[in-house]
Every structure is written in structure tokens, then in C-alpha cells.
Amino acid sequence: MRRYLxxxxxxxxxxxxxxxxxxxxxxxxxxxxxVSLLLAKMNLQPQTYNATYNLYMKxxxxxxxxxxxxxxxxxxxLHGNLGVSIYDFPKPVTSVIADYVLFTLALLIPAILLxxxxxxxxxxxxxxxxxLDNTVLPVGYLLTATAYPWLALxxxxxxxxxxxGHFFPISGxxxxxxxxxxxxxxxxxxxxxxFLPFLTLFLVAFGGWxxxxxxxxxxxxxxxxxxxxxxxxxxxxxxxxxxxRNAMLPQLTGLALQLGVIVGGAVVTEVTFAYPGLGYLxxxxxxxxxxxxxxxxxxxxxxxxxIANFIIDIIYVLVxxxxxxxxxxx
Amino acid sequence: xxxxxTGGATAETGAPVAAAGAVSTTRKRFEFLYFALRNxxxxxxxxxxxxxxxxALFGPLFVQHSMLAYGPPFRPPSAxxxxxxxxxxxxxxxxxxxxxxxSLFVGLIGGCGATVIGMTFGFLxxxxxxxxxxGLNVLCNVLLTIxxxxxxxxxxxxxxxxxxxxxxxxxxCTTWTWAMRAIRAQTFSLVSRDFVGLARLSGEKSRSIIxxxxxxxxxxxxxxVFILLFGGAILVAASFDxxxxxxxxxxxxxxxxxxxxxxxALPLHLWWWFVPPGAAITCVVGGLYFANVGLDEVFxxxxxxx
Amino acid sequence: xxxxxxxxxxxxxxxxxxxxxxxxxxxxxxxGEIMGLAGESGCGKSTxxxxxxxxxxxxxxxxxxxxxxxxxxxxxxxxxxxxxxFKEVSIVPQYAMxxxxxxxxxxxxxxxxxxSRGFDYKSALPELERRVKLVGLDADILKRYPxxxxxxxxxxxxxxxxxxxxxxxxxxxxxxxxxxxxxxxxVGEMLLxxxxxxxxxxxMVITHDLSILAQVADTILIMYAGKLAExxxxxxxxxxxxxxxxxxxxxxxxxxGVRHDEHxxxxxxxxxxxxxxxxxxxxxxxxxxxxxxxxxxxxxxVEVKPGHSVACWLRVEGVSPVGGAERAxx
Numbered sequence: 001m002r003r004y005l006x007x008x009x010x011x012x013x014x015x016x017x018x019x020x021x022x023x024x025x026x027x028x029x030x031x032x033x034x035v036s037l038l039l040a041k042m043n044l045q046p047q048t049y050n051a052t053y054n055l056y057m058k059x060x061x062x063x064x065x066x067x068x069x070x071x072x073x074x075x076x077x078l079h080g081n082l083g084v085s086i087y088d089f090p091k092p093v094t095s096v097i098a099d100y101v102l103f104t105l106a107l108l109i110p111a112i113l114l115x116x117x118x119x120x121x122x123x124x125x126x127x128x129x130x131x132l133d134n135t136v137l138p139v140g141y142l143l144t145a146t147a148y149p150w151l152a153l154x155x156x157x158x159x160x161x162x163x164x165g166h167f168f169p170i171s172g173x174x175x176x177x178x179x180x181x182x183x184x185x186x187x188x189x190x191x192x193x194x195f196l197p198f199l200t201l202f203l204v205a206f207g208g209w210x211x212x213x214x215x216x217x218x219x220x221x222x223x224x225x226x227x228x229x230x231x232x233x234x235x236x237x238x239x240x241x242x243x244x245r246n247a248m249l250p251q252l253t254g255l256a257l258q259l260g261v262i263v264g265g266a267v268v269t270e271v272t273f274a275y276p277g278l279g280y281l282x283x284x285x286x287x288x289x290x291x292x293x294x295x296x297x298x299x300x301x302x303x304x305x306x307i308a309n310f311i312i313d314i315i316y317v318l319v320x321x322x323x324x325x326x327x328x329x330x
Numbered sequence: 331x332x333x334x335x336t337g338g339a340t341a342e343t344g345a346p347v348a349a350a351g352a353v354s355t356t357r358k359r360f361e362f363l364y365f366a367l368r369n370x371x372x373x374x375x376x377x378x379x380x381x382x383x384x385x386a387l388f389g390p391l392f393v394q395h396s397m398l399a400y401g402p403p404f405r406p407p408s409a410x411x412x413x414x415x416x417x418x419x420x421x422x423x424x425x426x427x428x429x430x431x432x433s434l435f436v437g438l439i440g441g442c443g444a445t446v447i448g449m450t451f452g453f454l455x456x457x458x459x460x461x462x463x464x465g466l467n468v469l470c471n472v473l474l475t476i477x478x479x480x481x482x483x484x485x486x487x488x489x490x491x492x493x494x495x496x497x498x499x500x501x502x503c504t505t506w507t508w509a510m511r512a513i514r515a516q517t518f519s520l521v522s523r524d525f526v527g528l529a530r531l532s533g534e535k536s537r538s539i540i541x542x543x544x545x546x547x548x549x550x551x552x553x554x555v556f557i558l559l560f561g562g563a564i565l566v567a568a569s570f571d572x573x574x575x576x577x578x579x580x581x582x583x584x585x586x587x588x589x590x591x592x593x594x595a596l597p598l599h600l601w602w603w604f605v606p607p608g609a610a611i612t613c614v615v616g617g618l619y620f621a622n623v624g625l626d627e628v629f630x631x632x633x634x635x636x
Numbered sequence: 637x638x639x640x641x642x643x644x645x646x647x648x649x650x651x652x653x654x655x656x657x658x659x660x661x662x663x664x665x666x667x668g669e670i671m672g673l674a675g676e677s678g679c680g681k682s683t684x685x686x687x688x689x690x691x692x693x694x695x696x697x698x699x700x701x702x703x704x705x706x707x708x709x710x711x712x713x714x715x716x717x718x719x720x721x722f723k724e725v726s727i728v729p730q731y732a733m734x735x736x737x738x739x740x741x742x743x744x745x746x747x748x749x750x751x752s753r754g755f756d757y758k759s760a761l762p763e764l765e766r767r768v769k770l771v772g773l774d775a776d777i778l779k780r781y782p783x784x785x786x787x788x789x790x791x792x793x794x795x796x797x798x799x800x801x802x803x804x805x806x807x808x809x810x811x812x813x814x815x816x817x818x819x820x821x822x823v824g825e826m827l828l829x830x831x832x833x834x835x836x837x838x839x840m841v842i843t844h845d846l847s848i849l850a851q852v853a854d855t856i857l858i859m860y861a862g863k864l865a866e867x868x869x870x871x872x873x874x875x876x877x878x879x880x881x882x883x884x885x886x887x888x889x890x891x892x893g894v895r896h897d898e899h900x901x902x903x904x905x906x907x908x909x910x911x912x913x914x915x916x917x918x919x920x921x922x923x924x925x926x927x928x929x930x931x932x933x934x935x936x937x938v939e940v941k942p943g944h945s946v947a948c949w950l951r952v953e954g955v956s957p958v959g960g961a962e963r964a965x966x
Contacts, residue, residue, distance in 0.1 A: 011468065011471055012475075014468060014471075014472070015468075015471055015472045015475050018468075018472045019472060019475070019476055022476075023484075026484060026485065026488050138620075141616050141619045141620060141623075142612060142616045144619070145561065145565075145611075145612050145615035145616035145618075145619055146608070146611070146612045147565050147568040147569060147572075147584075147587075147608055147611045147612070147615075148569060149568065149569060149572040149584070149587050149588075149591075149608070150568070150587060150604070150607070150608025150609075150611060150612065151608075153587060153590065153591060153595075153596070153604045153608065154604075154605070154608065156596055157595075157596055157599070157601055157604075160596075161596040161597055161599065162599065163599065163601065170596060170597075223734075224729070224731040224734040224735050225734065225735055225736060225737045225738070227690075227729070227731070227735075228729055228731075228735035228736075228794075229737075229749065230690055231689050231690045231721060231726075231727050231729060232721055232722040232726065232727075232749060232753075232797075232798070233717075233718045233719075233720075233721030233722045233723075233753060234749055234752050234753070235718075235752050237752065238748060238749070238752040242737050242740070245739060246737070246738070246739055249739070257474055257508065259477070260474065260475065260476065260477035260478055260479075260480075261477070261478070261479075263477040263479070263480060264477050264478060264479025264480060264566075264569060265479075265569075267479055267480065267483070267569075267573070268479070268569045268572055268573065271572075271573060272572075272591060282480065282483055283483075283573060285487070286483060286486075286487040286573075286575070287574075289487075291487075291488070294483075294484060294487055298480060298484055301477060301480055302475065302476060305475050305476070305477065306475060309475060320739060321739060321740075321741070321781075322738075322739060322781055322783065
């Protein structure tokens, strides 16, 4: 078991290293100078241009040789310093992120967990009952074939903008008129603004999980060990339990692989609802050419996904008893 | 957005779709055709996809108003404007047709590109094994962990200018990972079979073995992988365009939705502006997924229902 | 009392029609008897064996009845059969290598299986361990995962599990096909041991390998293309068979110590007839070197000597074939 986890850890560290390098590399591969692009937006007087240019070049370290910049990058990174936002200069990237992180986590974690468990249950039921399957299969496929922005727009239109009614607010993280504080009106406002983005993420992910689990369970129900149990008269209860347990393993692996997709979905959903999370922040950063903010968010997301992957690996070890004996079931 | 389950029948996440059978003989091809014509899922899925393909190819013949002409704004669907007009008074139907073409085009490039990359890496890793396999695995793991859309945003954010081809290529470069995993797994199981050993003994070069012995045996599987990648590329492109990162002068289904969101389609209830593009995506991608399941049943006799 | 099969007809439903895999078969197996059921691939023996325990979804019973120990065995009623499975009728399946749940330790799976059938694992454990040791395995095999066991070990484990409740009828489907010769012998001895120790009453050993039947079987039943060809005691079938098919089968077996240039191996040219629309008359007619015009009518399966039944006009009529001599030099 230890070998399995250690091996995974090494891969994650390697991934982190490569991802960070890509992150550092990207702005430097762009044609043109980020600082001059930035200054072009500032409408500076020619006299002040040079001084400002030099200031920024020095501030961002662009005037140093590239290997020096790279080492600096790592030094800063390992200290938790993600640089300074260009647009919001001189606010550090980490504090910018801190303002938006909780909203995204509040969106992602419930959506992923609920969609996963609900999808698994429904998928497993559909695998056993043909009548249920005839509904679940097309609905699931349609849901998973839906583009996140479209479902977001649809829900916003129907439930917020008045298509059916104005049950929910159309944008924002909370009512603009309220001052953030831990009182009931504010919390309620948070919830109502949270609901539609959550629903969007949940529905699409749910469709995918349900279909996936259905197919896995069907596969398990047609396996030799199932036939043997049935030949020995085992009740369907036991057969189902084994099938579910065995199908969970590839489903768990699938969860780890799907995290990237759901994060992407969260970005689009947040933008649609102007929900103030990291996805919305990325969008703003792209619009503002705020490279360092973009880089910082990227690193943050990478670390988050890696941690989530590792947690899933630990859960996998707990669910697949073979890994504890040193046999890799994967 | 994508279908899941590493053991299940479809996946963007590396599901080994049920393996293709042995080398096809003519009789087998007829047998496939026989079952293919009878498989409901395949027929329905394929029909839907073909319908939209038809609209994309021949739609411009039916377009009455140029996309750039400005007519009366905010009009709901009518006889003159089949899909109504948008905020600027442009014909939504013509936007739809051209947008559909662009989206399918980008999806095709993305899907083909990802399939090619996935095939190359998958065959290499599965056939050569050893260090090449380990190296490719690490590369794959890195890309899998990085959320694809976020990486695309990052790259596009720095590039500042994309065209349909660039967008397709970028999508191909970020979505090939699960295909590589799946193809690698299949290649492993084929490599251990006798006919490959025989080919090796008779001195065939690796590349020739892969192209002439292994790939044809997996042809049906590769086709299924391509279908899923194609659908996935369309979805990614839609989100990508929706964020405003798409080709600046073009029109696509994602761009339509972006414009609708930006220009008050929601408060003004201009539903005809954003419902058709998204619905088209759902239909095309859903049709592809359905057809994929149907094809899987055709190729794998065990899944066929009696 | 044993097993009584009376004019049993089983078919597979396919898209192109009903495949009559078991076409009007009648035979008995007494208590304490080990009957071998032999024939080439596709002759229906596996369908017959499996059909007696658990009918596949595509299988249908078209006629006939089955009785076990004087009671009716309702093979086409899945629910009713559950009471008989494992307790009265049991099977060691052809896929024994993959019959165990890969994510469960062997002992745990047996415990859960017993519990689901209403038996207590703890009280069964001593007997289970005794039998495990009896077949030459270590008791700690119960703590292992299936992937840790070799093919032969898995085969033996499955045989123990299948016979744990001392069934009245055991069906052993191709139990030696995937094994090396020495393990084959060990498994054969297991079958004899189980019978001698009264773990099972009647045994049906399904195989295409006559040599294992020579070792374990008391009687042998030869099937061809869905119909019975010959039934007699093992030494008679092997030593002095009456049906041309059996004769050709025996002569096509290689003998140890006999060189190829001394005695040429003779195969049986041709292929068995398709069971979708079987030809009229004797099914072996096209490949039979002794076929004559009477063979256009299907021969009945009758007892021509005490304890020896054949379905062949040659033996039934005692008529010497006229005009069949040219074909005799096959």
C-alpha cells in the first residue's frame, strides 16, 4: 500500500514541477513584451513611458536573465508567493485569490460529491431495471452532451430572468445591496445566488456519472463471477452488492480524471452568472492581460487538483482491498 | 459534459470500450452492416448527426438574409426570420448556419488531431513499452491533471488571436490524453497475441507492424474513440468560444451564446438567440454518443440485445 | 434415485431462429455414478449441463422434463430453481478460473455466499478447511485473493465451494480443459474422492477429452449435434464402441508409446451439421463412412445390449449395409 501511494506522490510532484514550468514558460513565449502591452493600455505620456517601463520591468524581474527568473519563480512559489497582480498592482495575487476561492469551493465540492453519489445510485438502479433504463439512458446522454454555458443560460433564463419566473437572482455572489456579514439575510442571499450555478454543474456531471455507472454495472452483471454466484443460487442482493463494489473502482479512477472537466465547467458557469469565484477571476484576468494573476490562479488550481487526486487515491486504497496486499488492481 | 466510467462503454476518461473482434473478413463486414442497420441507437444517433451535417453543408442555400445585414431587432421567430433577430437586428438563422459550420469544423479538427496524437502515443507506448511507455505515461498524467479548459484559457489568453484551425489544434493538444490511455491498453492486449510475434520474427519493422498488423485489428475501436473525441471537441470549443476566446471575426455556436449573454438576451427574453445554438450542440454531441453506443453493440456481439 | 432426464429439448433463441442445442435427450444418472458427457464443440453438452443448473437468458426449454431424487427439477423456472441450486444441484463452471470475485478474499466470499443462502460460515468452516486440505491446498488459501492463486488452485477451490453443501447432482463442465496433465489427474482424483466420500451423489463430467473420462467415469454418454449417439460403461465405450462416431473418436486419440509411422492418426473429416436447421435423418450421415440409405431416417436411441444404448441403424437393425461398402474405406 505504501509503495502504491508513494509512487503516486512521486508522479504528483513531477506533475507539479512540469505544470509550474509550463506556467512560467507561457507568458514568455508570447510574441511581444507583456509590459509594453500593459503600458499600451495606460495611455501614458511619452516622458513618463520610459520610467514606468523600467519600473515595471524591474518589478516583474523581466530585466534579469531567464534562468535567474526561473529560479526566482521557484523560490517565490515555495514561499507561497504567487507574485503581484498587474491589473490590481500592487495587490499580491494570493490575496486576490483569497477573495474568490471560497465561492468556487462552495460550488465545486457539493456539486461534485452530490452528482457523483446521486449519479452512481441512479446508474446502478438503471442497470437493473429496463424500464428505468429506458429513461435514464437518453436523459443521461443528453445531459452529458450539454454544453455547460447553454444549460447555465437556460436555467438563468427560465428560473431567474423570468422565462418561467424570477425565483432566483440572475447574477452575482450575493445581493449587491447587502454588506457581507454573518446574518441571516446575507446567508440566504448567498444561497439563492449559489443555487443556479450549482444546479448547472450538478446536472451535467450527474448525467455523465449515471451513464458511466450504468455501463459499469452492466459489465459487472455479465461477468463470470456473477454467473457463478447465480448458478449457486445467490440472491440478487449479494450479486448487486458485489457488482456495485467492483464498479466503484473504475468509477473512482474516473472521478479523478473528470476533475479537470468539471473545473472547466465551473469556469464557464461562473462567468455566465457573474458568480465571483476563481473561474470568473480567470475570465477577468484574461480580459485585463493580468498575466501574473492568471499564472497564480493556474498554479492554485493545479495544486488543488493534485491534492484532490491524492485524496481520491487514498480512498481508492481503502475501497480496493487488493492494494493493501500490494497487488495493484488498476 | 463527458461520459464517464473507466470500464464503461463511453468515456472521455479512458474507458476501454469493448474490444473489437478479429480481423474483418468480407463476411464479417456484411454481418456488421446487417446489425448496424437494425440497431436503433445507431440509427437515431446517426440520423441526428447527419441532419445537422446537412444543415451545415446546405444551410447557406436557405439563408435569406446575410449575416451582416441589420434588420429590425428583437424579433421572435417568424416566417421572414426563421430564428428571429438578435439585439442588432441580424438574422439569427444565418448566424446559426454559419456558426454550426464553424463549430463542426473546429470539432472535426480537434477530434481528428486528438485521435492522431492519441493513436501515435498510444501505439508507441503500448507496443514499445519500457522507458518510452513510462515517459509517455508521465506526460499523459501531467496533462490529465491540468484542467483542459483552464490550460486552453491560459494559452489563448497569452496568444491574443486565434483562428478556427488554431483553436482546433489547441483542443487536439489538450484532449488526447484519455484516448492515448485507452489505445495503449488495447495495444497491450494485441501485442501479446501470436500474429504480432510472428510479424516480429519475420523481421517486420515496428512502424510497419503497428500500421499493418495492429491498427487494422483495432479499426472499429479507433473509430469509436474518434467519435467521442469529435463530440468532446465540439463541447470544449463551445465553452472556449463562450468565454470570448474564439476566432475574433468568426461566428460559431459558442460565440452566438456569448453574444446573447453579453447583449441582454436574458433580461430581454431573446431566447431564440441562445436556445438554438446550445440545442444544436446537445443534439449533435448527444447523437454522436448514442451512435457510439450503438456501434459498440454492433461491433461487440455480446452487447447485442436479442 | 439420481437424475432422470426425459426427452429434454433445449434451444437458444437467436436473431435467425431457434438453435436446437439439445434435441430430445433421455438418460439417467444413478446415485454414486459418475457419468461422462463427451462430444465435440457445439454438440450441446455444455448447454445440457448448464441448462440443468441455470438457464442462460437466451435458452428456452421446448419440451421434456427433468427429475432429481424423485422430485421435479423445474429448470426453466429461475425462481423455483433457486431452492435447488447449491444445495441439490451444483456446478463447477467452465470459467472456473474467473468465477471468483477478484476483489474479495476467497474465505470472505464463501462466508457471504453461505450467509446469503442461510448457512452459518463459522459452523461450516471446519469442514471447509478439512476439504481444502483434502485436495492438497493450504488452509490459508481462504485468506488470499483470487489473483494470488494459480489456475489449478482456483479450479480446486471452485470445486470445493461448489460441493460444500453436498449436492445431489454435481455438473463438472470442462474442469480439466485449461490445466496441465498432472493437475488434470489431480482434479480427476478429486472427482473420484468427492464421490467416494459421499460429498456428491451423482456427477456429470462434461468434456471433449475422453482420456479424463477413462480415468474417472463409470459410464460415458456421447453426444453429436444435439442428439445422443451412444451410452455405455466407460470401458465398453472406449474399448468396444458401437457407434461409428465413437469409433472414429477413439481411433483419433493418440496412444502413448505408439509412433506415427506405426499407426497413422485418423481424424474425422467434415464438420458437424448446423443446429439452426438440422438435416433430416441421422445427423452423422455426411461424415459417416458406413452410411447407407436407411440413414435418411433418424435412428432411435435404443438399448441394444444390457447397459449399452446406441442411435445407429447398423446396430439397431443388425442389418449389414448393402452398398455402403464403398464408403467403408474412409
